[in-house]
Amino acid sequence: MKTKSGLVCHTLQESTPLPFDFESTATAHGWVMLRPFEWHRATAELRRIHRLNSGNVIRLRLKEGNSRASSTVQVTVETVAALTPIEEAEVSRIVRRMLRLDEDFNEFYQLGSQLNGWELRLRPGSGRLLRCPTLFEDIIYTLCTTNITWSGTIRMVDQLTAQLGEPLADLPEWRAFPTPEAIAAAGTDKLKQVIGLGYRSTYVWELAMAIAEGRLDLQSFEDPTLSTEALYESLRQIKGVGPYAAATLLMILGRYEYLAIDTELRTFVSKKYFAGQPASDTQIRSIYDPWGRWQYLAYWFDTPL
Protein backbone atom coordinates (compact mmCIF):
# COMPACT_ATOMS: atom_id res chain seq x y z
CA MET A 1 0.00 0.00 0.00
CA LYS A 2 1.27 3.46 -0.90
CA THR A 3 0.69 6.54 1.21
CA LYS A 4 0.26 10.08 -0.10
CA SER A 5 3.92 10.88 0.19
CA GLY A 6 4.85 7.82 -1.84
CA LEU A 7 5.94 5.81 1.17
CA VAL A 8 5.32 2.10 1.54
CA CYS A 9 2.88 1.26 4.31
CA HIS A 10 3.11 -1.98 6.25
CA THR A 11 0.89 -3.19 9.09
CA LEU A 12 1.49 -5.74 11.81
CA GLN A 13 -0.06 -6.65 15.15
CA GLU A 14 1.60 -7.04 18.52
CA SER A 15 -0.18 -9.05 21.16
CA THR A 16 -0.46 -7.43 24.57
CA PRO A 17 -0.87 -8.85 28.04
CA LEU A 18 -4.23 -8.49 29.76
CA PRO A 19 -5.38 -6.16 31.10
CA PHE A 20 -3.74 -3.54 28.89
CA ASP A 21 -4.59 0.15 28.54
CA PHE A 22 -3.02 1.53 25.38
CA GLU A 23 -3.81 5.20 25.88
CA SER A 24 -2.59 5.24 29.48
CA THR A 25 0.59 3.45 28.44
CA ALA A 26 1.27 5.97 25.70
CA THR A 27 0.39 9.15 27.58
CA ALA A 28 0.83 8.65 31.36
CA HIS A 29 4.44 9.79 31.18
CA GLY A 30 5.91 13.01 29.79
CA TRP A 31 8.07 11.23 27.22
CA VAL A 32 5.13 11.30 24.80
CA MET A 33 5.56 15.09 24.60
CA LEU A 34 9.19 14.79 23.51
CA ARG A 35 10.10 14.55 19.83
CA PRO A 36 10.09 12.47 17.80
CA PHE A 37 7.22 11.05 19.85
CA GLU A 38 3.83 12.50 19.00
CA TRP A 39 0.40 11.74 20.37
CA HIS A 40 -2.20 12.14 17.66
CA ARG A 41 -5.33 12.83 19.61
CA ALA A 42 -7.89 12.55 16.81
CA THR A 43 -6.95 8.94 16.08
CA ALA A 44 -5.53 8.06 19.52
CA GLU A 45 -2.27 7.13 17.83
CA LEU A 46 1.23 7.16 19.20
CA ARG A 47 3.70 8.11 16.49
CA ARG A 48 7.47 8.15 16.34
CA ILE A 49 10.07 8.42 13.60
CA HIS A 50 12.81 5.85 14.12
CA ARG A 51 16.05 4.87 12.47
CA LEU A 52 16.44 1.10 12.30
CA ASN A 53 19.81 -0.57 12.74
CA SER A 54 19.89 -1.07 8.97
CA GLY A 55 19.89 2.71 8.57
CA ASN A 56 16.35 2.75 7.20
CA VAL A 57 14.26 5.51 8.72
CA ILE A 58 10.62 4.62 9.39
CA ARG A 59 7.55 6.25 10.81
CA LEU A 60 5.69 4.15 13.36
CA ARG A 61 2.02 4.62 14.11
CA LEU A 62 0.70 2.64 17.05
CA LYS A 63 -2.93 2.32 18.02
CA GLU A 64 -5.17 0.01 19.93
CA GLY A 65 -6.02 -3.11 17.96
CA ASN A 66 -9.67 -3.83 17.28
CA SER A 67 -9.62 -7.57 17.68
CA ARG A 68 -12.25 -8.81 20.13
CA ALA A 69 -10.70 -12.16 20.94
CA SER A 70 -7.34 -10.86 22.15
CA SER A 71 -5.72 -7.56 22.98
CA THR A 72 -3.35 -6.19 20.35
CA VAL A 73 -1.57 -3.07 19.29
CA GLN A 74 -1.83 -2.25 15.62
CA VAL A 75 1.52 -1.16 14.25
CA THR A 76 1.71 0.75 10.99
CA VAL A 77 5.14 1.28 9.49
CA GLU A 78 5.70 3.87 6.80
CA THR A 79 9.02 3.81 4.97
CA VAL A 80 10.59 4.01 1.53
CA ALA A 81 10.83 0.26 0.85
CA ALA A 82 9.33 -2.97 2.15
CA LEU A 83 10.79 -4.14 5.45
CA THR A 84 13.20 -7.07 5.50
CA PRO A 85 12.42 -9.86 7.98
CA ILE A 86 15.25 -8.59 10.19
CA GLU A 87 13.81 -5.07 10.15
CA GLU A 88 10.35 -6.39 10.92
CA ALA A 89 11.72 -8.26 13.93
CA GLU A 90 13.39 -5.04 15.10
CA VAL A 91 10.11 -3.13 14.77
CA SER A 92 8.39 -5.76 16.88
CA ARG A 93 11.17 -5.57 19.50
CA ILE A 94 11.12 -1.78 19.83
CA VAL A 95 7.31 -1.63 19.99
CA ARG A 96 7.33 -4.16 22.82
CA ARG A 97 10.04 -2.17 24.59
CA MET A 98 8.30 1.19 24.21
CA LEU A 99 4.99 -0.14 25.54
CA ARG A 100 6.51 -2.61 28.04
CA LEU A 101 4.46 -5.44 26.59
CA ASP A 102 6.59 -8.04 28.34
CA GLU A 103 6.48 -6.55 31.84
CA ASP A 104 4.26 -8.08 34.50
CA PHE A 105 2.35 -5.63 36.69
CA ASN A 106 0.11 -8.10 38.51
CA GLU A 107 1.99 -7.83 41.79
CA PHE A 108 1.60 -4.04 41.63
CA TYR A 109 -2.14 -4.30 41.03
CA GLN A 110 -2.49 -6.82 43.84
CA LEU A 111 -0.58 -4.63 46.25
CA GLY A 112 -2.84 -1.76 45.25
CA SER A 113 -5.93 -3.73 46.20
CA GLN A 114 -4.42 -4.85 49.51
CA LEU A 115 -3.05 -1.57 50.84
CA ASN A 116 -5.61 0.49 52.73
CA GLY A 117 -6.06 4.20 52.32
CA TRP A 118 -4.50 4.49 48.89
CA GLU A 119 -6.32 5.85 45.85
CA LEU A 120 -4.13 5.78 42.77
CA ARG A 121 -5.05 7.14 39.35
CA LEU A 122 -5.08 3.65 37.91
CA ARG A 123 -7.44 1.98 35.50
CA PRO A 124 -7.22 -1.71 34.70
CA GLY A 125 -4.16 -2.19 32.51
CA SER A 126 -2.48 1.11 33.29
CA GLY A 127 0.78 1.47 35.18
CA ARG A 128 3.02 1.12 32.16
CA LEU A 129 5.15 4.19 31.42
CA LEU A 130 6.31 4.88 27.88
CA ARG A 131 9.94 4.28 26.97
CA CYS A 132 12.05 5.15 23.94
CA PRO A 133 13.01 2.46 21.45
CA THR A 134 16.53 2.47 22.93
CA LEU A 135 18.03 3.10 26.37
CA PHE A 136 20.41 5.63 24.81
CA GLU A 137 17.47 7.83 23.87
CA ASP A 138 15.95 7.41 27.34
CA ILE A 139 19.23 8.53 28.95
CA ILE A 140 19.48 11.64 26.76
CA TYR A 141 15.84 12.49 27.51
CA THR A 142 16.56 12.08 31.21
CA LEU A 143 19.67 14.29 31.10
CA CYS A 144 17.47 16.90 29.44
CA THR A 145 15.09 16.88 32.42
CA THR A 146 17.74 17.80 34.99
CA ASN A 147 17.84 21.30 36.46
CA ILE A 148 15.50 22.79 33.88
CA THR A 149 11.81 23.45 33.40
CA TRP A 150 9.70 21.01 31.41
CA SER A 151 9.38 23.54 28.58
CA GLY A 152 13.18 23.61 28.45
CA THR A 153 13.29 19.81 28.20
CA ILE A 154 10.85 19.89 25.30
CA ARG A 155 12.92 22.57 23.57
CA MET A 156 16.26 20.77 23.95
CA VAL A 157 14.97 17.40 22.75
CA ASP A 158 13.17 19.12 19.90
CA GLN A 159 16.38 20.82 18.78
CA LEU A 160 18.40 17.61 19.05
CA THR A 161 15.94 15.89 16.75
CA ALA A 162 15.41 18.78 14.34
CA GLN A 163 19.12 19.58 13.94
CA LEU A 164 20.81 16.20 14.21
CA GLY A 165 18.14 13.61 13.45
CA GLU A 166 18.03 11.77 10.16
CA PRO A 167 14.96 12.54 8.02
CA LEU A 168 12.66 9.95 6.50
CA ALA A 169 13.06 10.17 2.72
CA ASP A 170 12.88 13.84 1.69
CA LEU A 171 10.63 14.86 4.58
CA PRO A 172 12.58 17.30 6.76
CA GLU A 173 9.77 17.39 9.30
CA TRP A 174 10.01 13.65 9.89
CA ARG A 175 13.29 13.14 11.69
CA ALA A 176 14.42 10.29 13.91
CA PHE A 177 16.12 10.92 17.22
CA PRO A 178 19.83 11.37 16.47
CA THR A 179 22.19 8.42 16.75
CA PRO A 180 25.13 8.43 19.19
CA GLU A 181 27.38 8.91 16.16
CA ALA A 182 25.50 12.02 15.02
CA ILE A 183 25.61 13.57 18.50
CA ALA A 184 29.29 12.68 18.88
CA ALA A 185 30.07 14.23 15.50
CA ALA A 186 28.23 17.44 16.39
CA GLY A 187 30.72 18.29 19.14
CA THR A 188 30.19 20.08 22.45
CA ASP A 189 30.21 23.63 21.05
CA LYS A 190 27.36 22.95 18.67
CA LEU A 191 25.44 21.01 21.31
CA LYS A 192 25.81 23.88 23.74
CA GLN A 193 25.23 26.86 21.48
CA VAL A 194 23.08 25.65 18.61
CA ILE A 195 21.06 22.88 20.24
CA GLY A 196 20.89 24.83 23.49
CA LEU A 197 21.90 22.05 25.87
CA GLY A 198 23.89 24.47 28.04
CA TYR A 199 26.33 22.80 30.41
CA ARG A 200 24.64 19.43 29.76
CA SER A 201 26.33 19.37 26.36
CA THR A 202 29.45 17.80 27.89
CA TYR A 203 27.45 14.99 29.50
CA VAL A 204 25.45 14.29 26.36
CA TRP A 205 28.54 14.38 24.16
CA GLU A 206 30.61 12.14 26.43
CA LEU A 207 27.85 9.53 26.55
CA ALA A 208 27.41 9.63 22.78
CA MET A 209 31.18 9.31 22.27
CA ALA A 210 31.49 6.37 24.66
CA ILE A 211 28.78 4.50 22.77
CA ALA A 212 29.96 5.51 19.30
CA GLU A 213 33.48 4.33 20.15
CA GLY A 214 32.25 1.09 21.65
CA ARG A 215 33.56 1.85 25.14
CA LEU A 216 30.08 1.61 26.64
CA ASP A 217 27.56 -1.11 25.85
CA LEU A 218 24.11 -0.14 27.10
CA GLN A 219 22.76 -3.61 26.38
CA SER A 220 24.41 -4.75 29.60
CA PHE A 221 22.03 -2.48 31.55
CA GLU A 222 19.06 -4.54 30.39
CA ASP A 223 20.32 -7.68 32.14
CA PRO A 224 17.50 -8.92 34.41
CA THR A 225 19.91 -10.88 36.61
CA LEU A 226 21.64 -7.69 37.77
CA SER A 227 20.60 -6.45 41.19
CA THR A 228 18.89 -3.08 41.24
CA GLU A 229 21.63 -1.74 43.52
CA ALA A 230 24.34 -2.80 41.06
CA LEU A 231 22.40 -1.26 38.21
CA TYR A 232 21.99 1.97 40.16
CA GLU A 233 25.75 2.15 40.73
CA SER A 234 26.43 1.49 37.04
CA LEU A 235 24.03 4.24 35.99
CA ARG A 236 25.70 6.65 38.42
CA GLN A 237 28.99 6.10 36.57
CA ILE A 238 27.53 8.02 33.61
CA LYS A 239 28.53 11.68 33.96
CA GLY A 240 25.45 13.80 34.56
CA VAL A 241 23.46 10.94 36.06
CA GLY A 242 22.96 11.63 39.75
CA PRO A 243 20.48 10.12 42.23
CA TYR A 244 17.41 11.57 40.51
CA ALA A 245 18.43 10.56 36.97
CA ALA A 246 19.57 7.09 38.08
CA ALA A 247 16.22 6.44 39.80
CA THR A 248 14.40 7.69 36.71
CA LEU A 249 16.41 5.33 34.52
CA LEU A 250 15.78 2.43 36.88
CA MET A 251 12.09 3.11 36.29
CA ILE A 252 12.79 3.03 32.56
CA LEU A 253 14.44 -0.35 33.09
CA GLY A 254 11.36 -1.68 34.89
CA ARG A 255 12.69 -1.34 38.42
CA TYR A 256 10.44 0.81 40.55
CA GLU A 257 11.88 0.54 44.07
CA TYR A 258 13.78 3.86 44.02
CA LEU A 259 12.00 7.21 44.11
CA ALA A 260 13.37 9.86 41.76
CA ILE A 261 13.32 12.72 44.25
CA ASP A 262 13.24 16.06 42.45
CA THR A 263 11.59 19.42 43.09
CA GLU A 264 8.36 18.17 41.52
CA LEU A 265 8.10 15.17 43.84
CA ARG A 266 9.17 17.26 46.85
CA THR A 267 6.45 19.82 46.20
CA PHE A 268 3.81 17.13 45.66
CA VAL A 269 4.64 15.14 48.80
CA SER A 270 5.05 18.25 50.92
CA LYS A 271 1.61 19.52 49.86
CA LYS A 272 -0.24 16.25 50.15
CA TYR A 273 1.36 14.67 53.21
CA PHE A 274 3.11 17.42 55.20
CA ALA A 275 0.63 20.31 55.10
CA GLY A 276 2.94 22.26 52.81
CA GLN A 277 5.92 21.97 55.15
CA PRO A 278 9.24 20.85 53.63
CA ALA A 279 9.94 17.14 54.04
CA SER A 280 13.28 15.38 54.27
CA ASP A 281 14.24 12.57 51.90
CA THR A 282 13.71 10.09 54.73
CA GLN A 283 10.23 11.44 55.40
CA ILE A 284 9.40 11.34 51.69
CA ARG A 285 10.57 7.74 51.37
CA SER A 286 8.58 6.68 54.41
CA ILE A 287 5.38 7.75 52.62
CA TYR A 288 5.81 5.34 49.73
CA ASP A 289 7.68 2.65 51.67
CA PRO A 290 4.60 0.35 51.91
CA TRP A 291 4.80 -0.08 48.15
CA GLY A 292 8.14 -1.87 48.35
CA ARG A 293 9.53 -2.46 44.91
CA TRP A 294 6.66 -0.53 43.32
CA GLN A 295 7.31 2.84 45.01
CA TYR A 296 8.05 4.82 41.88
CA LEU A 297 4.71 3.88 40.34
CA ALA A 298 2.86 4.55 43.59
CA TYR A 299 4.19 8.11 43.50
CA TRP A 300 3.63 8.50 39.78
CA PHE A 301 -0.02 7.51 39.97
CA ASP A 302 -0.67 9.04 43.38
CA THR A 303 -3.71 11.32 43.39
CA PRO A 304 -3.21 15.03 44.07
CA LEU A 305 -4.85 16.38 47.20
Added chain:
DNA sequence: GTCCAGGTCGCGC
Protein backbone atom coordinates in the same frame (compact mmCIF):
# COMPACT_ATOMS: atom_id res chain seq x y z
C1' DG B 1 17.69 42.94 37.00
C1' DT B 2 17.07 38.46 39.94
C1' DC B 3 15.63 33.92 40.77
C1' DC B 4 15.20 29.27 39.69
C1' DA B 5 14.05 25.14 37.12
C1' DG B 6 11.40 17.46 37.40
C1' DG B 7 20.20 18.26 39.54
C1' DT B 8 24.96 17.10 39.36
C1' DC B 9 29.85 17.76 39.84
C1' DG B 10 34.03 18.65 42.16
C1' DC B 11 35.90 20.53 45.83
C1' DG B 12 37.11 21.17 50.81
C1' DC B 13 36.39 19.57 55.29
Added chain:
DNA sequence: GCGCGACATGGA
Protein backbone atom coordinates in the same frame (compact mmCIF):
# COMPACT_ATOMS: atom_id res chain seq x y z
C1' DG C 1 30.16 11.06 54.20
C1' DC C 2 28.23 16.17 53.98
C1' DG C 3 27.87 21.15 52.62
C1' DC C 4 28.72 24.44 49.17
C1' DG C 5 29.24 27.12 44.82
C1' DA C 6 29.27 26.71 39.86
C1' DC C 7 26.98 25.50 35.86
C1' DA C 8 23.97 27.31 30.51
C1' DT C 9 19.77 28.70 29.28
C1' DG C 10 15.22 30.78 29.17
C1' DG C 11 10.95 31.86 31.45
C1' DA C 12 8.52 34.04 35.45
